[in-house]
Amino acid sequence: MVERDAVVVGAGFAGLYMLHKLRGLGLTCLVLEAGSGVGGTWFWNRYPGARCDVESFSYSYSFSEEIEQEWNWSHRYAMQPEILAYANFVADRLDLRRDISFGTRVTAAQYDEHQQHWLVDTGGEGSFRARFLIMATGCLSVPKAPDLPGLAHFRGDVLHTADWPREGYDFAGKHVGLIGTGSSGVQAIPIIARQAGHLTVFQRTPNFSIPAWNARLPESQRRQMKKDYRTLRTRARNSYAGDFADEYYLSILEMTPEEREKAFEERWREGGFNYQYAFRDLMDNSAANELAADFVRRKIRAIVRDEATAEKLCPLDHPIGTKRLCVDSEYYETYNLPNVALVDIKSDPITGFSVDALETRSTRYPLDTLVLATGFDAMTGALTAIDIRGRNRISLKDSWRDGAGAYLGLAVTGFPNMFVITGPGSPSVLANVILAIEQHVEWLGELLQYAMVHGISEIEAYAAAQESWMEDVRDSADRTLYPQANSWYVGANVPGKPRVFMPYVNGFQVYEAACREVASAGYRGFRLARATEVAA
Ligand code: NA7
Numbered sequence: 001m002v003e004r005d006a007v008v009v010g011a012g013f014a015g016l017y018m019l020h021k022l023r024g025l026g027l028t029c030l031v032l033e034a035g036s037g038v039g040g041t042w043f044w045n046r047y048p049g050a051r052c053d054v055e056s057f058s059y060s061y062s063f064s065e066e067i068e069q070e071w072n073w074s075h076r077y078a079m080q081p082e083i084l085a086y087a088n089f090v091a092d093r094l095d096l097r098r099d100i101s102f103g104t105r106v107t108a109a110q111y112d113e114h115q116q117h118w119l120v121d122t123g124g125e126g127s128f129r130a131r132f133l134i135m136a137t138g139c140l141s142v143p144k145a146p147d148l149p150g151l152a153h154f155r156g157d158v159l160h161t162a163d164w165p166r167e168g169y170d171f172a173g174k175h176v177g178l179i180g181t182g183s184s185g186v187q188a189i190p191i192i193a194r195q196a197g198h199l200t201v202f203q204r205t206p207n208f209s210i211p212a213w214n215a216r217l218p219e220s221q222r223r224q225m226k227k228d229y230r231t232l233r234t235r236a237r238n239s240y241a242g243d244f245a246d247e248y249y250l251s252i253l254e255m256t257p258e259e260r261e262k263a264f265e266e267r268w269r270e271g272g273f274n275y276q277y278a279f280r281d282l283m284d285n286s287a288a289n290e291l292a293a294d295f296v297r298r299k300i301r302a303i304v305r306d307e308a309t310a311e312k313l314c315p316l317d318h319p320i321g322t323k324r325l326c327v328d329s330e331y332y333e334t335y336n337l338p339n340v341a342l343v344d345i346k347s348d349p350i351t352g353f354s355v356d357a358l359e360t361r362s363t364r365y366p367l368d369t370l371v372l373a374t375g376f377d378a379m380t381g382a383l384t385a386i387d388i389r390g391r392n393r394i395s396l397k398d399s400w401r402d403g404a405g406a407y408l409g410l411a412v413t414g415f416p417n418m419f420v421i422t423g424p425g426s427p428s429v430l431a432n433v434i435l436a437i438e439q440h441v442e443w444l445g446e447l448l449q450y451a452m453v454h455g456i457s458e459i460e461a462y463a464a465a466q467e468s469w470m471e472d473v474r475d476s477a478d479r480t481l482y483p484q485a486n487s488w489y490v491g492a493n494v495p496g497k498p499r500v501f502m503p504y505v506n507g508f509q510v511y512e513a514a515c516r517e518v519a520s521a522g523y524r525g526f527r528l529a530r531a532t533e534v535a536a
Contacts (some may be wrong), residue, residue, distance in 0.1 A: 003221040004028045006448075007120050009106050009386075011096075012040015013087065014136035014421040016438040017061065020094050021445040025452070030128060031096075031136075032120070034105035038306055039087040040079065040138050041468055046164040047194070047373070049187035051082035051214070053272065053327040054432050057225050058243040062233040063438055067093060069226055077214045077272075077327070101125070102212075108387040109133055111394045111416060116531070118417065131457070132448065133418045139429050142381030144494060146179065146374040147467045150352035154370060160187060166389045171195040175366055177358050179345075180373030181207055186326040188373055190334045195504055200341045200365055202350065202358070205486075208296050209326035213271040221417070237439075240507035241277055241433035248280035252288035258495075276321040283321055284480045293320040302342040303332040310335075312344050322485035324429070335536050378488040379502045380404045390415035391460075403500030405460035405470035407525055410440060416460035417526075419444055424502040425473050429489070431508040443515050447523060458529040465525030476499035 009016045011033035022029040035043045042050075052059050056073035070093070071086060078086070090096055107123040107240075111133075118133040133421070143162035159169060161184040178185060181203045193199045217225075225232070232244045240247050250263055255259040267275040275296075281288040297314045304310035313332065334340055348360045359368045377384075380400060394414050406412045409426025410419055421440045422428035428436050438461040451459060477483050481503050483490060491497035504511050518524050 001127050001129050002030065003129045004030045005130060006030075006134055007032060007118065007128050007130040008034065008134045008136050009120075010040060010136040010138060010141075010382075011035070011038045011040070011091075011100050011102075012136060012138050012141075013061070013434055014441065015040070015100075016087065016090055016094075017063065017437060017441045018134055018136050018421065018444075019096050019099055020063075020446075021441050023099075025441055025445060027132075027448065027450055029099055030130075031100040032104045032122065032128070033100055033102050036102050037084075037088070038091045038100070039084045041086060041140050041162075042083045044141070044143075044164070045162050045183060045184070046166065046168070047159075047161040047188045047371075048165050048169075048191035049189075049329070050164075050184070051077050051187055051212070051329075052083060053077065053183060053212070053325075054218075054243060055272070056082075056433075057229075057232070058236055058328070058432050059083075059434050059466040060227075061090065061434060061480055062236075063442075064366075065229070068229050072222060073217060075214055075216055077212050081090065086236075087319040106386050107445065108389075109418075110389045110393070111391060111418070113391055113416075115246050116417065121495055131417060132503075134444070135418065135420045137382035137420075138424055139387075139433070140376045140377050142377040142385055144375050144377050144381075146372060147495070148179075148350060148353070151370075152354040152381075153355060154358070155355040156367055156369075157369045159369065159371050161185070161371065162376060169369075171369065173197040174368040176200070176369045176371060177365060178371040179204075179350075179371060180375065181205070182373065182375055183207075183324060183326045184375070185373035186328045186331045188371065189340075190328070190330045192371065193334045193340045196338045196339070196369075198341075200343055200367075202247050202343050202345045202360075203312065205317060206313050207323055208293065208320045209317050209328045209331050210268065210273075210275045210296070211271045212327045212329050213269075214329055228278065236432065236435055236511050240509065241273065241430070242427070242435035242508040245274045245277060247277045250279050251281050252291050253280050253281055253285065259396055260291060261295070264292065268295070268299065272327050272478070273325060276325055277354050283319075283482065286319065286481065289319040289321070289481055296320060300332055304335050306335070309342050318485035318487075319481040322482050323487040324489075355536070375488060376495055377494050377497075379428070380491070380497075381494075383423075388415065388418070391434060392416070401498070403470075403498040404502055405466055405473075405500070408518065409469075409473075410444070410505060411459070411461040411466075411526070413461045413463045413466045416458045424500075425504060426512050427504045427508045428502075430503045430505060435508065439512055439515070443519065445518060447526075450519075450523065454528070455530050456528045457531040458527070459523075460523055460527045460529075462527055465535055469525075473504050474501060477503075477505050480505055490497065 108121040404424040486492035
């Protein structure tokens with residue numbers, strides 16, 4: 001049995017920084033990672049076109065000025081290989097690998113109330129004992145395999161975007177089918193279309209997508225950004241989304257039609273999430289939202305030449321932004337290529353597969369390859385996949401049966417000394433997730449420091465604190481349009497998952513202030529017990 005002060009699960013951006021932080025506190029730590037390398041979601045998601053939808057300069061660690069200055073981002077939005085190279089650079093620069101056990105998948109964790117430590121099992125790769133268990137398992141790390149009727153009959157290649165072969169895949173000359181038009185599909189489709197003989201996209205629900213206008217960063221801009229980093233990071237810390245963009249300065253409803261059209265056009269030309277975050281009434285007023293949505297639909301109709309295809313691509317079932325916006329490179333333009341077809345599987349559902357074809361109610365589509373861009377069991381999937389048992393052997397899965405929750409999105413009642421980085425109830429995926437990670441790691445670092453100074457051996461969120469926090473998370477979401485969509489934010493993409501809006505919608509800066517306030521009130525809402533008190 002290997003013993004450490006803390007075990008961290010996952011060597012993505014959260015696990016890497018957590019390890020660095022714990023070392024700085026003088027705690028011994030081991031990171032357990034299922035993959036053979038660092039990078040988390042960026043290790044697995046190697047599909048063609050995989051790219052971050054947050055701009056490179058803000059989607060990067062801010063805690064080390066050396067790392068900021070030494071690393072050079074090549075593009076406005078970094079591609080997956082570059083982000084993975086960055087994660088490796090950080091791991092090497094901070095000498096993190098010696099405390100990471102790769103190829104080690106955690107299968108179970110059990111809290112021992114008498115000894116106040118966690119026992120972590122890996123199903124064959126060893127067992128571990130630690131006072132603290134820190135889940136850095138990521139919000140988008142468990143691929144969701146869709147329930148497709150008769151898929152087992154298909155003898156062609158089946159690939160999932162979130163579990164892509166490391167050696168890549170040659171689409172040349174192939175007849176390819178792709179299911180899923182969220183961010184992964186929207187990024188992969190333009191690239192696959194240019195490589196494959198023929199691509200058929202099977203779309204269940206169209207999404208809104210805004211152009212990325214991705215481009216190389218000129219050296220002058222890189223130099224300027226590096227100079228401005230401190231100011232920009234401060235701005236990010238004080239913003240809703242945790243990045244550098246100007247936010248919430250325009251009201252759609254207060255503008256004249258001409259001003260509005262100009263503002264939408266400018267945001268479209270700027271590209272990316274600022275189409276959503278520039279407007280302060282877009283996410284809580286249906287009329288404002290509809291105007292913004294209509295602009296994008298008009299863009300789709302202007303770009304896509306075939307009228308019927310354009311109509312199929314126009315989202316009508318959810319307000320814009322209530323499902324994560326896609327940020328694309330020539331997504332809509334791809335449907336003008338002669339070798340690309342779009343099939344609406346809501347009106348013509350998939351009925352089955354034969355060895356070499358996908359069949360819908362009306363048509364048989366011969367395929368060599370099927371790409372599943374069907375998303376993730378988001379926010380909770382990686383946690384509930386592990387048999388985590390807290391006080392009285394209560395399982396995390398059971399305690400989240402009616403919906404996931406955590407006090408501050410960080411600590412779950414009944415699971416002392418366990419912490420979840422970017423857990424349900426925190427801004428996580430609604431913010432620049434790297435900053436959300438940094439804030440959690442730093443806050444947790446201070447809590448553990450406090451525990452050491454005060455001789456505290458057990459930390460647990462009170463049930464009442466968790467309940468009232470999650471009530472606020474829910475009520476805040478209910479004041480916006482977010483819950484209207486069947487999104488992965490509410491778990492709607494996983495059959496049977498309780499429908500709870502999981503991210504904290506009031507903004508990164510409001511959330512950070514709430515965390516600070518809890519800490520300065522002596523960690524209000526947490527039971528902090530000294531060893532003697534626990535034994536008694
Ligand atoms: P998403 O955004 O969850 O998208 C998954 C897509 O797959 C979406 O279009 C789904 O349609 C579709 N889907 C899922 N299951 C099925 C089945 N059974 N049949 C047909 N279509 C299906 O996942 P992504 O990987 O694209 O992106 C996730 C996040 O990663 C993204 O937001 C970024 O933050 C990075 P549906 O809408 O459910 O009808």
